[in-house]
Amino acid sequence: MKHLPKHLQPRWRYLALELEGWPDAEIGRRAFQRECWYAGQNLLGDPGSAAADLTVVRFEFEDGTGSAIVRVRRGETEPARAAIACIDEVDGAAVGIRVRGISGTIRAGEENYLGRRRQESKERNVVFRNEERVAVVRDGSADVRLDDAFVGATDLDCSFA
Numbered sequence: 001m002k003h004l005p006k007h008l009q010p011r012w013r014y015l016a017l018e019l020e021g022w023p024d025a026e027i028g029r030r031a032f033q034r035e036c037w038y039a040g041q042n043l044l045g046d047p048g049s050a051a052a053d054l055t056v057v058r059f060e061f062e063d064g065t066g067s068a069i070v071r072v073r074r075g076e077t078e079p080a081r082a083a084i085a086c087i088d089e090v091d092g093a094a095v096g097i098r099v100r101g102i103s104g105t106i107r108a109g110e111e112n113y114l115g116r117r118r119q120e121s122k123e124r125n126v127v128f129r130n131e132e133r134v135a136v137v138r139d140g141s142a143d144v145r146l147d148d149a150f151v152g153a154t155d156l157d158c159s160f161a
Contacts, residue, residue, distance in 0.1 A: 011074035014057065014106050016067070016113035017084065018098040023064040025093035032056055035090050036070060040083040052076040054083065057106060067114045069106055077102055128153060 003009075021027060033056040040049035051073060058069040072080040081099055089095055101113035110116040126135040128144045128151075135142040135153070143150045 010053075012104075013072050013074050013077050014103050014109045015070045015072060015077070015080060015084065016100040016103065016109040017070060018100050018114070019061055019066040019068060020096040020098070021061070021064050021066075021090075021093055025061075025064060025095070027061045027066070027090045027093055027095060029056060029059040031091045032059055032061075032068065035087050036084065039086045040080070043083045043086055044079050048079055049083075052080045052083065054080055058110070069109055069114075126153075 019027070019032075036054040036056060037049070040052055040054045044052060053071070053073050053076070055071040056068055057071050058067075060066050060068075070080070070084065084097055084099065087095065087097055101109065103109035103112060122137050124135055124137050124142075125132055126137070126142055126144060127133075128135070128142075133144050133146070135144040136150075142153045144153050
């Protein structure tokens with residue numbers, strides 16, 4: 001089966017959500033996805049829900065707080081925001097949802113709206129086990145490439161060539 005040409009492929013937007021609940025609440029990704037589908041179907045109806053196509057791409061929830069990235073078709077962001085605003089509980093646990101922003105990529109949504117830092121990494125030559133090797137260096141640690149795998153190392157384990 002052939003894939004669609006680029007101009008016919010669907011375009012996506014990503015909603016960055018902040019979740020808040022009680023500290024003892026346990027909310028899973030599948031339950032949250034199910035609530036997104038139900039909220040979309042109840043508010044927008046079957047055609048509107050299918051047009052928005054709410055899909056949870058990233059999800060984490062722990063100790064009463066969490067975040068999620070929800071994929072939505074471009075042009076359907078406002079109905080999707082309205083549907084998500086209708087969610088007040090997931091699996092019987094009360095939850096508050098705040099839309100932090102809308103982005104064109106998952107990475108931009110995480111970095112700009114959810115406060116996840118961009119990792120600065122550089123590939124450099126280092127001396128490890130008395131041989132010069134290639135390593136990916138970030139935040140004071142290095143992942144040194146051996147023949148077929150990587151080895152984690154710190155500044156003390158290797159010297160930068």
